[in-house]
Amino acid sequence: MNKDQVKGTAEKLKGKVNEAIGRATDDTKQEVKGDIQQAAGQARKNLGDAKETVKKS
Template identity: 70%
Template sequence: MNKDQVKGTAEKVKGKVNEAVGRATDDPAKELKGDLQQEVGQTRNDVGNAKEAAKDAGKH
């Protein structure tokens, strides 16, 4: 697991929390922020996965 995967996962978790808080408090802006954080986190996680795959392919 590389730093992009870790940071991506952390960002997704923060996004889920913000989304849940936004729903619970009826705050659409907070909910949207959470959705966006989750997307950013997923993208960063995908970059990390691609790096890992490239590294693994280089070993073979």
């Protein structure tokens, strides 16, 4: 695992937490923030996955 994979996974987790808190408190703004964080985390993880694939080739 490289740093992009780790940071991407961490960002996704933070996003899930923010989304859950937003739902629980009926705070749409926080829920959307969580969705955006999850998308950004997934993008970073995908970048890390691609780097690992290139590195193994």
